[in-house]
Amino acid sequence: MFKPKRIQLLDEPAVVKAALQALPQPSRRLFLQRGLSLGGLALLTGCTLTDEDSAEQALMRVSRFNDKVQAWLFDPNKLAPTYPESMITRPFPFNAYYGIEDVPKVDGSRYVLELSGMIADKRPWTLEQLHRLPQVSQVTRHICVEGWSAIGKWGGVPFATFLKRIGADLTAKYVGFKCADDYYTSIDMPTALHPQTQLTLTYDGQTLPAQYGYPMKLRIPTKLGYKNPKHITAIYVTNVYPGGYWEDQGYNWFGGS
Amino acid sequence: MSRAPVIHPLWLRMTHWINALAVLVMVTSGWKIYNASPIFHFSFPDGITFGGWLGGALLWHFFAMWVLIGNGLIYLGLNLASGRLKRKFFPISPRAVLTETLAAIKGKLSHANLSNYNQPQKLAYLFIIVDTLLLVLSGLAVWKSVQFPLLRELMGGYDNARIVHFAAMSALVAVVTIHVVMVALVPRTLLLMIRGR
Numbered sequence: 001m002f003k004p005k006r007i008q009l010l011d012e013p014a015v016v017k018a019a020l021q022a023l024p025q026p027s028r029r030l031f032l033q034r035g036l037s038l039g040g041l042a043l044l045t046g047c048t049l050t051d052e053d054s055a056e057q058a059l060m061r062v063s064r065f066n067d068k069v070q071a072w073l074f075d076p077n078k079l080a081p082t083y084p085e086s087m088i089t090r091p092f093p094f095n096a097y098y099g100i101e102d103v104p105k106v107d108g109s110r111y112v113l114e115l116s117g118m119i120a121d122k123r124p125w126t127l128e129q130l131h132r133l134p135q136v137s138q139v140t141r142h143i144c145v146e147g148w149s150a151i152g153k154w155g156g157v158p159f160a161t162f163l164k165r166i167g168a169d170l171t172a173k174y175v176g177f178k179c180a181d182d183y184y185t186s187i188d189m190p191t192a193l194h195p196q197t198q199l200t201l202t203y204d205g206q207t208l209p210a211q212y213g214y215p216m217k218l219r220i221p222t223k224l225g226y227k228n229p230k231h232i233t234a235i236y237v238t239n240v241y242p243g244g245y246w247e248d249q250g251y252n253w254f255g256g257s
Numbered sequence: 258m259s260r261a262p263v264i265h266p267l268w269l270r271m272t273h274w275i276n277a278l279a280v281l282v283m284v285t286s287g288w289k290i291y292n293a294s295p296i297f298h299f300s301f302p303d304g305i306t307f308g309g310w311l312g313g314a315l316l317w318h319f320f321a322m323w324v325l326i327g328n329g330l331i332y333l334g335l336n337l338a339s340g341r342l343k344r345k346f347f348p349i350s351p352r353a354v355l356t357e358t359l360a361a362i363k364g365k366l367s368h369a370n371l372s373n374y375n376q377p378q379k380l381a382y383l384f385i386i387v388d389t390l391l392l393v394l395s396g397l398a399v400w401k402s403v404q405f406p407l408l409r410e411l412m413g414g415y416d417n418a419r420i421v422h423f424a425a426m427s428a429l430v431a432v433v434t435i436h437v438v439m440v441a442l443v444p445r446t447l448l449l450m451i452r453g454r
């Protein structure tokens with residue numbers, strides 16, 4: 001598992017450079033700086049450090065092209081495999097861009113889910129109202145971008161049901177999420193409407209524990225972990241590309257299978 | 258002065274070197290991706306991995322993937338269409354591979370005629386082709402485990418597909434290492450692969 005650091009993007013080039021050299025972990029530019037400094041490979045790829053920006057832009061363009069290919073490949077009727085409860089991974093791993101001691105403490109009684117963007121009924125939802133919607137549960141495999149995977153059981157409301165209920169414009173391109181831990185991400189509408197995409201309120205039959213995203217997370221078995229936001233406090237529907245916390249640093253936006 | 262005949266056509270030399278570069282990027286960025294969550298009890302030294310951090314390595318991996326696949330299809334397509342594949346790599350027999358390998362170890366394998374591949378060479382190149390195909394398919398199973406259920410099950414599920422992908426990479430690196438050592442031992446072949454004659 002990784003031990004990510006909070007990343008600060010500073011504007012002053014000199015400061016950035018100094019800061020990046022000091023930072024041991026992910027940073028938007030560090031990957032190319034380090035990558036291209038592999039002398040031989042740098043020569044072979046015809047890149048030098050001065051070409052860093054254009055190389056980075058080219059890689060990001062290919063990544064956006066890969067988004068399109070993946071959207072085209074995505075079959076909304078193909079289901080992720082489900083498993084018997086006996087195969088659940090125990091304990092289920094915790095993962096976030098911070099350590100477990102920094103998991104946000106959300107007060108469920110004061111919690112409201114805010115809605116905005118291309119949604120007909122933008123009235124906020126309380127936790128109780130969400131629990132009153134028809135609930136389902138599924139045992140699926142959570143796959144992390146790092147390569148590990150773990151099986152868990154999540155329960156809640158099919159996200160498509162919720163989106164229809166609030167009158168979301170289902171022809172819009174993106175659904176975005178803002179979270180209590182300052183995390184943010186967004187997904188494509190076909191994935192949002194996938195039958196296994198779930199507005200999740202429970203884990204393994206219990207109220208969703210804090211480390212797994214209390215009070216509410218989105219569980220998407222067809223997407224990698226970083227596309228499964230926890231502690232969601234706001235949902236919006238939009239046609240303007242919203243990006244995401246990791247996606248803005250270089251992780252592929254589609255990020256799924 | 259009459260010029261020697263072309264042994265390696267231009268398209269072959271180009272696809273070979275483009276492929277070598279793509280494989281180098283795929284393998285070294287792949288090691289960085291592996292390091293994010295090692296399957297076995299070891300990691301690759303950071304200095305021989307490529308991409309800087311996991312996100313960078315993934316960007317490179319999924320960029321070089323297109324080069325590898327596009328270039329590979331051109332190589333296979335032209336090889337098949339021209340009949341070169343059959344001419345260069347067949348016939349091949351286990352017995353002949355064995356005797357020629359033994360001869361090579363004793364330093365008795367002739368390198369007088371470089372327009373034909375010897376038997377161990379044929380085996381190595383055919384292996385590289387098949388193994389690269391396995392690498393691409395197992396990679397596809399890891400990347401798109403939901404969209405390609407048949408592929409996923411053939412690989413023994415998601416977690417096992419990672420192991421297949423890793424094993425195919427290891428085999429490729431091993432054979433390519435031998436390949437490069439052999440080229441160093443018979444440097445005239447390198448000239449052939451650059452100039453064609």
Ligand code: HEM
Nearest residue numbers: 273276277280345382385386433436437440446447449450
């Ligand atoms: C710096 C690294 C490499 C060098 C110096 C090199 C050199 C060569 C040379 C000189 C030949 C022609 C041999 C002959 O004519 O007898 C050759 C053929 C070949 N090499 Fe490489 N190679 C390298 C990397 C690779 C890699 C990474 C791969 C695949 C992953 C590869 C796959 C092949 C194949 C399949 C052939 C046969 C091509 C054909 O005839 O269709 N090589 N290589």
